[in-house]
Amino acid sequence: MSYKVQLPVFEGPLDLLLHLIDKNEVDIYDIPIALITQQYLEYLSAAEELDLELTSEFLIMASTLLSIKARMLLPKSTMQNEEEFGGDPREELVEKLLEYKIFKETASVFKEMEYSQAKIFMRHIDEAKLLKDYPPPNPVGDVTLQHLIFAFHKVLARIEKKKEVLTLPREQVTIRSKISYILLQVKNKPLGLPFRELFTEAASKEEVIVTFLALLELIRLGRIHIKQPQLFEEILIFSSQIEGGHTSAHAIS
Structure with a gap:
């Protein structure tokens, strides 16, 4: 007997991100971007293996998450210089999620x-x-x-x-x-x-x-x-x- 793995269906990338935030019981204002990005990409990978059709919005969000993750990994001194101009890299994402x-x-x-x-x-x-x-x-x-x-x-x-x-x-x-x-x-x-x-x-x-x-x-x-x-x-x-x-x-x- 073969078992078919089923993935929950989400209305869009923001819906998926809210699910991951609730699942991990983390503060939406202080998103652990590395963890959430990893789980987000794991979902996309699993969806691809099951031949689920995902809109381009999911891929765009994946790119956004990786970009934010890269900025968060910058040396502290570099981050301080960036924050003088752009603030917390997660800020725009938090606003969209809210x-x-x-x-x-x-x-x-x-x-x-x-x-x-x-x-x-x-x-x-x-x-x-x-x-x-x-x-x-x-x-x-x-x-x-x-x-x-x-x-x-x-x-x-x-x-x-x-x-x-x-x-x-x-x-x-x-x-x-x-x-x-x-x-x-x-x-x-x-x-x-x-x-x-x-x-x-x-x-x-x-x-x-x-x-x-x-x-x-x-x-x-x-x-x-x-x-x-x-x-x-x-x-x-x-x-x-x-x-x-x-x-x-x-x-x-």
């Missing part, structure tokens, strides 16, 4: 919402009255994936206009800390916290991205819900907790 992670997790949250709604079945009664009296839980209301990503892009554009120097901060902001921050911000905002205000204190693009990831996690957990009163108006963020600690009808169980 942005890809944003879109992947955003799509996942909305897919989960869609799946939850698909499991709701109604009997043949007055559905209009039923939905009015008992609206199904939906933490994103009428806000679509496109609306949320568009609002996020506007925040990123404002950060870019500030022409801030993008550096990897020494003290990395975590999703856990941003979850606490968001819950605190919406706690005393019964009329809703404007989406853009959530990012006013962000000091870098990375902090904006981590804040957005924390927002997605809170939506997924049903701790907050979002609304957009009218098309093109500001998206508002609400706490799903009411007095007494009970969850409102908008939260997901």
Whole structure:
């Protein structure tokens, strides 16, 4: 009996890199480039042996990883001279990975919402009255994936206009800390916290991205819900907790 080795299929090189980072439980801001490059090339080699078709993007990323690895292996004095002009060789890769992670997790949250709604079945009664009296839980209301990503892009554009120097901060902001921050911000905002205000204190693009990831996690957990009163108006963020600690009808169980 022969056994066929199966490899997981990835949507693209960034998807594969995120998998390797999660698998090795390493900090995305401090990627062990030699290890990740080795495992990335091993995957490409295995895929070639199994005659799996890979797009040119995978090969381009392999070249990028090898280039970064070579720069990381430069003598310390040479690295210091390079960093004066270009910063950490991994910086651009980290930025791309964080942005890809944003879109992947955003799509996942909305897919989960869609799946939850698909499991709701109604009997043949007055559905209009039923939905009015008992609206199904939906933490994103009428806000679509496109609306949320568009609002996020506007925040990123404002950060870019500030022409801030993008550096990897020494003290990395975590999703856990941003979850606490968001819950605190919406706690005393019964009329809703404007989406853009959530990012006013962000000091870098990375902090904006981590804040957005924390927002997605809170939506997924049903701790907050979002609304957009009218098309093109500001998206508002609400706490799903009411007095007494009970969850409102908008939260997901």
